Amino acid sequence: MSLTSIAYGMFLLLASAIYWSVPRPNWRLWIVLIASLAFYAFWQVQYVPLLLAIAFINFGLGRLMGYRGSGESAASESRRAGLY
Numbered sequence: 001m002s003l004t005s006i007a008y009g010m011f012l013l014l015a016s017a018i019y020w021s022v023p024r025p026n027w028r029l030w031i032v033l034i035a036s037l038a039f040y041a042f043w044q045v046q047y048v049p050l051l052l053a054i055a056f057i058n059f060g061l062g063r064l065m066g067y068r069g070s071g072e073s074a075a076s077e078s079r080r081a082g083l084y
Contacts, residue, residue, distance in 0.1 A: 011039065 002008060015035040022028050033055065041048050 011035075 015031070019028055019031050019035075022031055037048055037051065040051055
């Protein structure tokens with residue numbers, strides 16, 4: 001799907017309509033994740049597991065950085081995040 005195609009325009013309109021029709025903000029994050037996965041799956045399906053792995057790694061690292069700001073030690077943060 002090219003960014004200048006009609007199919008992408010329709011996909012973007014549909015994803016935007018679904019995003020703004022969902023009442024809860026935390027559900028909107030899932031809508032963006034699913035729409036992103038669908039968009040990348042149109043190009044190369046074999047890269048979707050890689051994209052999911054990167055997303056979950058970044059999520060875990062973001063949580064780890066959030067714990068770091070709470071004053072805990074790095075070792076206890078890593079244990080709580082499941083890194084070791």
